[in-house]
Amino acid sequence: MRHEQTAALQLPSFLHGTFRSVQQKARREGLRCGEQYRVEGTVPAPRQMVEVPPGEVLVAHDVVDIQHERPAWRLHMVSNVMDALLDTVDQQNTLPTRDACEAFFLETAWGALYFALAQMGPVSATRTAKRLQAVLRFWEPLQCARYLFKKVGMAHTLEELMVAAYDWAMDAWCPEGDASVHERLAMAAERMERATREDCIEAIFREMPRALAHADKLKHWKRVADPDFQRERLTTLDSWFFERVSAARPGDLIWLLTNWDHELEVQ
Template sequence: MKPGQTSSLQLPSFLHGTYPEVQQKTQREGLRCGEHYRKDGSLPSPAKLLEVRPGEAVVTQDLIDFYRERSAWRLYMVSNVKSSLCEALDWPDTYEVDDHYEAFCRETAWGALYFAIAQTAPKSAERMALRLQALLRFWEPLQSARYLFNSPNDTLTLDELMMAARDWAMDAWCPEGDASASVRERLERAAERMARATREESIEAILRQLPRVLTSSRGLKHRDVLADPGFQRERLAQLDVRAFERVSGACTSDILALLHAWDRQIGKQ
């Protein structure tokens, strides 16, 4: 455990309560952050942190938050703070603010976890490396809690949560298949490789993922062409810098979107 860390997980008080309560509190927090940011370009720490008690589960996804009248930890509603922050500033370009808020949050256990598992763009190799490295710095306190991710009834350990949310990162970037390696060790290797990945290394990671993505995808009209490794490599090589950066992390959803774009292009030829 790092110096200054607690052995238990602490979350901002604005993330706890019924859904309407958390919605109001996170909106107020976003406005507070916006006012602070407008003054000097910095962001304030949460006014109050509370410890997640043993047995309490942290809800990490909106889609499984069925019991909104119950008090709970609602980590996924960090997104509401982000939205309110941008609304408070009322700037046409919010990318810089988003980046600043993410970097600020990654210095906390709760923020590191949120950005490591959220479906938040961008998911480039460089950005995902930063997110996973932040998560790994807070591994011990995050292990003390339990999480709801893909079912409202099944609580997961941190290892199980990361397998459910970021198995693609381990498969793409740590494919050796060492049965003795822990989830933490595989994430460490994946983050290290993402951080220093060349374009060619990112292409190889994407190519490792493509067969699995093709198997699970539906609605593709030119599956045989898309399954050709030569076609895949050629199309990846043709992507400009910005387009390639978006998919360089080899995230399953990004690769799926790329496949459907290629499928439409083939249909127009």
């Protein structure tokens, strides 16, 4: 795949239609991609691209895709492509394939936005930086559309969409709030890309209050909420666990807090 060199947003034709038709077309596309990847190690470009009219609404999350019989652009159903693609490879070793295919898809506007919104894990600082940088490369064409995301009936501009999906990243990695969304995302991505372990820990501390606010069922809340306890645990966290939380996404931090709480419970 090559970077799209157009100011207009183009999407693969298989993403448009009723829910059922897109589901079927996306699966066929995934099987086609998987077969080529299995044989050649590359992912083919979609057979047909369609220019999206300015202002068109794209369904960017499955939770808001409630009118299944209405033809629409269903961006979130790139997931069906990925599922079918992974069905064609070794089921015991899908992560390398998924990572390689994500790299191909990030070279397209639609693939970049899908992976940025899906936030498939582990959401490390390095991976998040790559996803944000991909979206930023296609910022102009992506601005042509509006997006349904998590709230039924609320069509977002690209800026509003990225705030809804990545306010945590901007708060953690670019707390300076007087810049545009594009500028803050660019700065956050740059900082994540070159972050040291200590940089990640500081970003995690900036997002910990948000995570703790949604972790009210912890049995040892006061202990795990203590900054000294958190710093000690983060400093000694092994590389696999640390990579998983290094971007400071609140959902991953809640997962980390829950693990710490469980460890205290069994001591």
